[in-house]
Amino acid sequence: MTRFLQRxxxxxxxxxxxxxxxxxxxxxAVLLAxxxxxxxxxxxxxxxxxxxxxxxxxxIHGDGDYLYHDALGNARRADEDVLSRAQAIAxxxxxxxxxxxxxxxxxxxxxxxxxxxxxxxxxRHGHLREQKAYWRDQGDSRFDPEVRLYEQFAGTQxxxxxxxxxYFGHELPELNGAGYDASYSxxxxxxHDLAEGVRAIAGESAKIDLLALATCFGGTPYTxxxxxxxxxxxxxxxxxxxxxxxxxxxxxxxxxxxxDGDITAFANRxxxxxxxxxxxxxxxxxxxxxxxxDAVSGFVDSVADAYARTVTAADGTIPAPIERCDCADEVTYxxxxxxxxxxxxYRAPRFGRMKxxxxxxxxxxxxxxx
Amino acid sequence: MFTKTVIxxxxxxxxxxxxxxxxxxxxxxxxxxxxxxxxxxxxxxxEKREILSTSLGGMIKALDxxxxxxxxxxxxxxxxxxxxxTLQEKxxxxxxxxxxxxxxxxxxxxxxTYIVQDMEQxxxxxTISLVTALLIVIxxxxxx
Numbered sequence: 001m002t003r004f005l006q007r008x009x010x011x012x013x014x015x016x017x018x019x020x021x022x023x024x025x026x027x028x029a030v031l032l033a034x035x036x037x038x039x040x041x042x043x044x045x046x047x048x049x050x051x052x053x054x055x056x057x058x059x060i061h062g063d064g065d066y067l068y069h070d071a072l073g074n075a076r077r078a079d080e081d082v083l084s085r086a087q088a089i090a091x092x093x094x095x096x097x098x099x100x101x102x103x104x105x106x107x108x109x110x111x112x113x114x115x116x117x118x119x120x121x122x123x124r125h126g127h128l129r130e131q132k133a134y135w136r137d138q139g140d141s142r143f144d145p146e147v148r149l150y151e152q153f154a155g156t157q158x159x160x161x162x163x164x165x166x167y168f169g170h171e172l173p174e175l176n177g178a179g180y181d182a183s184y185s186x187x188x189x190x191x192h193d194l195a196e197g198v199r200a201i202a203g204e205s206a207k208i209d210l211l212a213l214a215t216c217f218g219g220t221p222y223t224x225x226x227x228x229x230x231x232x233x234x235x236x237x238x239x240x241x242x243x244x245x246x247x248x249x250x251x252x253x254x255x256x257x258x259x260d261g262d263i264t265a266f267a268n269r270x271x272x273x274x275x276x277x278x279x280x281x282x283x284x285x286x287x288x289x290x291x292x293x294d295a296v297s298g299f300v301d302s303v304a305d306a307y308a309r310t311v312t313a314a315d316g317t318i319p320a321p322i323e324r325c326d327c328a329d330e331v332t333y334x335x336x337x338x339x340x341x342x343x344x345x346y347r348a349p350r351f352g353r354m355k356x357x358x359x360x361x362x363x364x365x366x367x368x369x370x
Numbered sequence: 371m372f373t374k375t376v377i378x379x380x381x382x383x384x385x386x387x388x389x390x391x392x393x394x395x396x397x398x399x400x401x402x403x404x405x406x407x408x409x410x411x412x413x414x415x416x417e418k419r420e421i422l423s424t425s426l427g428g429m430i431k432a433l434d435x436x437x438x439x440x441x442x443x444x445x446x447x448x449x450x451x452x453x454x455x456t457l458q459e460k461x462x463x464x465x466x467x468x469x470x471x472x473x474x475x476x477x478x479x480x481x482x483t484y485i486v487q488d489m490e491q492x493x494x495x496x497t498i499s500l501v502t503a504l505l506i507v508i509x510x511x512x513x514x
Contacts, residue, residue, distance in 0.1 A: 065396065068487075073403055075403070242490070348486070349488075351473065351484045353469075
């Protein structure tokens with residue numbers, strides 16, 4: 001493009017061109033330059049010198065079965081798809097710093113020598129600044145390696161005013177999460193491990209503005225309650241979530257403030273877009289919910305004991321004598337304020353026993369098997 | 371000679387262990403996806419229905435065979451029961467029995483996609499043992 005513009009301008013300056021022609025060429029060159037997507041060098045320098053306004057952290061779990069097929073039947077890896085989309089988002093946000101952690105299956109050279117099973121990417125002002133492979137089994141807590149790298153990349157710079165966190169993976173168990181990581185079959189992982197990681201990344205007494213949990217069954221009182229101390233808004237699915245996950249397009253070119261109104265509006269836009277994209281692409285149930293953490297705390301606290309009793313009673317029993325249900329369908333969990341603080345986007349599956357279910361409360365619970 | 375044989379055996383066991391579990395789950399997905407592709411490539415609703423019915427029935431029987439093997443654990447059996455029950459529901463809906471409305475002829479393509487997507491949902495915290503995964507792989511190879 002630059003060469004083309006230079007040639008155009010040079011052509012316009014040739015003395016033997018007609019006056020009209022040269023004026024037209026210069027005007028066209030100026031017009032083309034103004035339509036360019038790449039900021040002029042001076043503007044880019046100004047952006048790079050200013051602190052980022054947004055911080056985005058992506059943790060993408062890929063150490064398990066993440067094969068899915070698109071509508072044409074092409075085999076895809078969900079984690080790799082999300083990684084490339086997150087990287088594209090990082091490059092399209094000149095006002096952000098973006099941390100991407102990809103947790104992959106541990107592989108071995110000649111089946112003997114282990115290779116690093118995590119990949120970290122750090123973008124700042126739209127450019128990849130650091131990239132490194134790391135071990136995922138270092139530290140007491142499951143997300144310790146990611147927290148350490150986050151701190152290393154972020155350094156001592158002031159925190160950006162708007163902070164977003166995204167987790168992509170299978171459902172994080174509420175209890176007894178053995179086998180979550182295919183490479184560490186004995187290691188137990190639960191939602192509390194993620195909550196601990198989010199707490200460390202958010203920092204003491206600070207909160208993530210929006211936390212998106214792109215997993216199945218993230219919208220339970222227990223899971224939302226575990227993450228609530230560290231986030232202002234949570235976007236999650238209370239039911240199954242197809243592996244095409246939440247669409248990331250609303251994250252391109254971020255431009256909103258940190259007020260409650262701004263974050264609420266963005267959370268709703270993000271959730272609605274994810275819902276519409278999934279509803280177009282999948283035949284299974286689609287449910288995406290925005291949880292205003294402060295407003296849902298009353299309901300979460302009120303059902304915490306009943307919920308924990310049901311889950312704990314079934315722990316270790318095979319097969320577990322409990323099943324999932326909409327909390328609104330179980331009298332133990334229903335309460336007048338259970339819809340407070342929720343924005344629910346729901347479409348029933350196109351087939352199956354639930355195909356005629358017109359709505360979902362936005363909360364998923366457990367009940368004893370009938 | 372003995373040492374060489376042991377090394378070869380270790381290598382084979384390592385290779386199977388490395389790939390086995392992932393293959394077990396991936397092959398189920400691929401098998402159902404191949405079925406959906408065949409359904410969409412067929413014009414006649416009767417043939418579409420036949421392909422789906424045969425595929426679901428074959429997979430249900432395959433899981434029965436795996437469960438009856440003495441090497442599978444109770445935990446694996448419980449997980450296989452869950453998968454089998456899910457597939458049985460799909461088979462019932464296709465036929466319109468056990469309280470389901472029969473899938474209309476003009477919805478069979480979408481239904482084949484639904485089966486693939488439902489089995490690929492992100493609720494995959496369960497894992498099956500290596501032995502069970504390998505049995506599934508072998509039986510699917512025989513089915514195809």
